[in-house]
Amino acid sequence: MGWLIDLLPLNYSDAVVAIGAALLGIAAGALGVFAVLRQRSLVGDALAHAALPGVCVAFLATGAKDATTLLVGAALAGLVGALLMVGIERTSRVRPDAAIGVVLSSFFSLGIVLLTHIASTNDANQAGLDTYLFGQAAGLLERDLDVMAVLAVVALAVVALAFRPLKTTLFDPAFAGAVGLPVRLLEIFMTMLLVVAVVIGLRTVGAILMVAMLVVPAVAARQLCNRLSLLIPLAALIGAAVGVAGALIAARAEVPTGPVIVLVGFAVVLATVLLAPGRGVLWRGRKLARDRRRALVEGVLVDLETTIHAGPPPTPRELALASGRPRRQVARALSALDRAGMLARDGERIHLTESGAAAAHAVLERRDLWSAWLEHGWKLRLPDAREPDPTDLRASLGDDCADELRRLALAGDGGGAAGDAGQGAR
Amino acid sequence: MSAHQDGGPPTAGRGAGDRAPALEIRRMTVSYGARPVLWDVDASFPAGRLSAIVGPNGAGKSTLLKAALGLIPADAGQTLVEGRPVGAARDRVAYVPQRDAVDWDFPITVREVVEMGRYAPTGWFRRVPRRDAALVDDCLERVGMGDFRGRQIGQLSGGQRQRVFIARALAQQAPLLLMDEPFSGVDARTEASILELLAALRDEGRSIVVVHHDLGTVRGAFDHALLLNVRAVAEGPVAEVVTRETLARAYGAGADAVGRDAGEALSWAG
Amino acid sequence: MSDDLTIILTAGLVATAAGLLGPFLVLRRVALMSDAVSHAVLPGIVAVYLLFETRAPLPVIVGAAVFAVVCVIGIDLLRSTRLVASDAAIALVFPALFALGVLGVTEFASGAHLDLDATIYGEIAFAPFDVWAFGSVEVARSIVLLGAVVLANATLVALLWKELKATTFDPEFSRTIGISPTLLSRLLLIAVAVTAVTAFESVGAILVVTMLIVPAAAAYLLCDRLLAMIAVTLGIGWLSAVLGHTVALRADASIAGSMGLVAACCFVLALVLSPKYGLLARALQRRRRRREVRAALAEAHAAR
Known part of the structure; x- marks a missing residue:
């Protein structure tokens, strides 16, 4: 030594x-x-x-x-x-x-x-x-x-x-x-x-x-x-x-x-x-916050789309009431959507812009697909052991499977949430 | 089934003779990490009935009970017991946890376990009052465990342990019983006799919700069922819920596609 | 009061204070928290000395208790990230706190009356020399302090008896009836910390840790009821105190060490001879059953 x-x-x-x-x-x-x-x-x-x-x-x-x-x-x-x-x-x-x-x-x-x-x-x-x-x-x-x-x-x-x-x-x-x-x-x-x-x-x-x-x-x-x-x-x-x-x-x-x-x-x-990276408390916390925020914004977006679909464009307050979410959360989500150019305001009332409507439809389609997976997934033969990611089924399962699922869902009963969402997507 | 004539508090705002649902779950959503375990589940278990929560492995059955009781955090959702938020109605619910959650080597006798049912009404710092002793003994007799009261809890069979837990829940004197997989690891004969006991409790006016894995016994023994697979697939009277079509939607049909679990489910449902 | 009596009483009081809590630690599978907490309090003792220049028991106990709580909460926090298993969390937190304490001792307090040996290895043999006078009566300080701790622990266990029992046996059920397992766990560990710190001063760390774990582990092998388990734990504790003292006198060896050894012997005896869970009883039982089965089989074959 x-x-x-x-x-x-x-x-x-x-x-x-x-x-x-x-x-x-x-x-x-x-x-x-x-x-x-x-x-x-x-x-x-x-x-x-x-x-x-x-x-x-x-x-x-x-x-x-x-x-x-x-x-x-x-x-x-x-x-x-x-x-x-x-x-x-x-x-x-x-x-x-x-x-x-x-x-x-x-x-x-x-x-x-x-x-x-x-x-x-x-x-x-x-x-x-x-x-x-x-x-x-x-x-x-x-x-x-x-x-x-x-x-x-x-x-x-x-x-x-x-x-x-x-x-x-x-x-x-x-x-x-x-x-x-x-x-x-x-x-x-x-x-x-x-x-x-x-x-x-x-x-x-x-x-x-x-x-x-x-x-x-x-x-x-x-x-x-x-x-x-x-x-x-x-x-x-x-x-x-x-x-x-x-x-x-x-x-x-x-x-x-x-x-x-x-x-x-x-x-x-x-x-x-x-x-x-990928494991640490701060890293996970940031990801969790991001996921939550994304879920909130997507949820409000879909709520807005369905409210507009059913009647006149709502005020933020009406939207909060209809979706059963706290008003502060709705306001936060709306301002995020606004920044992304998805909202058009008509005085107090809110519309979706074209891009907003498209985004809402994309979210609905994703949810629709996931519903279809839960219901019809067992009919699919997956080429390998891939697992579905509920937040993005298309990416995790591949386009073929996603298309097949859509077909199955449409051929199926067409009732329930899946059917409603399906209409929104079309 | 004469569920309407029995006791229990009448609830305002309902039709004559009708009680508020014993347990109502609204928009319950729970996820572990990014993976949703329960998604937007609505369920309503009628008062005075014996209800089952069924579904394939990983469907979120136990999670639903735990989230409803606030034992695990939910992303969203609300639980009402007899029309009141669960937090304000703790004394109306008795929960029977899964048996593997408990330390069976613990130096405690059967009677002491049942006595725990009286802890909540007794309150902090105080001893369980003497007048509760008769009640505890009654509950033990009720489940047929009177002769075992002095035994250490680990010296019982699986079925006997389950009976002790039911006795503890009875001692809580709550009108709503929530049971998590009470029949796992219990032989068929014991399962039948416990089911009989639950039916008798139901006929006395209690509402019972059981997380159950055996579709074979659901049809004969239960009144109401929630078929769960992350989402609520179907809910209602057992005969309507447990059908070939709904089971296929929850479990997937054809043994070739999903395997034994689903195959069994269908053969039982006939 | 004779010196020997004082020593035995001091050790007995330590055994009592520890024996009231030990069974809960063993049943909750956190026996080693006693070791962790006992060491983690060092920076508290040092800080009190540095800030207030005192070694008076009360401030020291308060300072130590603060760090015991820091230790317990730190372990809880690490564990709650779910990145670190609970045993590893213990093994990370208490050495770090202890290290902090050692640095404090060697850096700032060297030369003063706060040396490592006296803090960590308080010596029970000196217990009789430190007396408090109440009027004309002189009582060893350790007896007064430990008596108070015994009283506090007994009150805690008596008042929270059913809460402790329920949260230890079935935490999930406890939560549904509104008894928080986390709260009870914290209370228990704070009591362990206060006990450890107080006892440190008069008997040294190792005897405290021994008295918290060993008699309870032995009683666990002997009892089927919680109340009995605590009673047996206390019995073994006192036996160790009395016998240990005798052994120490005879062999001219460390008193705390001898008491610990007697407790260890009690554990070994329980391990081997317990009528229900002992090695011997179970071996005999196995042999008897085997013989019965063989006899039954032979009979069945003969009948055929």
Whole structure:
């Protein structure tokens, strides 16, 4: 890792921390995807807490505060905790959330007891064991980086090699079992990978903040893409970026690394949840507003057309009354129609211009077609699995089908709303 | 069917002996995203009758009930219970949700579930008054579950669970019962006996609306039906609604075109 | 009052306050909200210290409660976008708030009496040393505060008993009779937050989380009625407090840790030995049924 440290335009300790955060981001990002997609995001929380007794036992067994030994101890304890969680969930009526909670608090209690036991045996060497829970990224050593790099590479390689069975198990465990994949083994295996990620993270950001490191990249990447094969590398990338950005900001501002990384990650998640194209809250909100507005304007347009068809041109007030809509909505729709040049005003009374009438007829025809689809759609043989889009049946089903539907509708009973609308369209 | 002579509040503005519809739904439109699930549905379920909402999968049957009760937001539409907006008539409606919406491992006894029917009239913060105990027990007896009152709810069969829910609705003492798919996962014998119970409740003057998936039993057991497929396809007395022609319009005819669901529907309707 | 008695009483009161709420958390499948809320209150504690330079319990509890509400509402908001599953929403919000708190502690309050250990790992062993005098009687502060919380929780659960029961068992039905599940859920979680914060101070976070989840999960394996479940939860909580204290004295180990371990043992016992839902009972039942079926089949074959 020395070459990388020299390469970065940072002082030595900042470079070590930045590289560590990047390694952590990669591993946690890739592995967190599995936890998040299985809706076990908080497993990381339990595993992180379960690591404490592992660290203590490892220390008690070897008497040395060696990073590798402690990591192995933490990983073993995490694994035991993970197996217990799965076991409790499988064999009893206790639900996943409570199973995670029970393992978390039991193991942590055990850890605290062991910690006090170690302290009371008065070993001067014990100080600092519990920093594993808070994370002291500034205390990272170059040697720690090697351990982290190895763990991260192994985890990534395993995900890449076992990608297909993992994906199948994740998506459809019943199918995976039916085609002979060892589902339980794979599930345990996925949890093991998670344990690895948590153990890597404990030292960099600490137990509680490690939870976020697992979840942030997966959630952010999920907003941006739909395919698992893309999701994992993307999550790893986001994880690395968040880690490095957090570490650099923390170094610049001279504040602790872990919290900054987590806050940067949270900001990234918020940004993707709000802005992700096609999915984001703002994006959907704008589309919803547009759809609503369009439905309103089209509705008022059709109401106007039918009112004119039946009698004298109405005033806005009469139109609102006839269509049963609030007057403010009608007024808003009318002004939109006016701007589009579809209205002609005759004092208080409103007419449709030629383009307005044409637009009204187009809307009526679309509705007509949809009515015909609901009624006669089953008679059509669609060439493939295309699905009707109620707002624009012609575009979604193709001209042939639309014409056929019209023919069926006209040949049919001709009664009801479909018939009325049909007349309007002609 | 002697629906007109039974009790219930007379409503002003109606012809002699006629009650306002128990449940009236106007212009109900609901969509999930851009996809309309219900489109401009008008329906009117008469008082003192046993009514069914039928239609193919995805027709919006359960959605109609939920939207009518305000459990899910509607794009447009209005619901009247006995001529009043549903918000002002909560105490007149008892709703029996789909059974899979409930946690059956919950540590609660049969009797406690039925007692929930008395929660609304009791009001917040108070305990259910002692005088309601007899009513709760009566409701349990009424559905034939008197001997099971101390059982944990998860130890019952599907049919028994449904009976408990009906007892809870009875305990609400509401004149209108709305039931969402009460017969899914229930064997034929149990279904028949629950239908019998519903008919008896109807004869006492209650109005009952059931979301139903089995066209086979609609004809014999129900008075009134709404045939739904996103829109209201047909509504009226069962004999007029469940015909080969209307079913074809809702389900699509010919097993070759739509498949088993529709094929079954037609073979039943004969 | 002897120190040991104070410690046991303090832990017992924590067990009571938590045991009144825990069963609802477990039944609503939001057990981990207790862990989330317990950590999310840190910035509130820090903010109160920074703004008012005080660690007096009442302002601290108020500040923490504010952030507990922020946490709960934040999780609700994220979940309501339907872009983030509810477990992921929890896992995103509480670490972020906690991180905010840690930054606050290390940045602004270092050197003061507000260090991370004392906030997150309040130590139950010190409970007897912090006393309030009422006239000539001295009572440990933790007992007064926790007693008040127990009282508040008991009132809440008693007053809203049927509302809590209905919204937990059948939220959809509750809405049709005008009881809002969202409102009840918020109230419950605020109570959890206030309990957690108050108990933090005197016993440390982990014991609170343990007492909120573990006894209730054990009771869930033993009971078929809600009232019984709460009673058993309280029983296990007190047992853990008393036994845990004894164990801690004998083994010279952390008191909170020992209490947590005893609670964990209770859970394991329930898991294995519960007469109805235990592993052993169910294995025996399975074996008996298998034997019966085999006997019946043999009989049928012999008769043929």
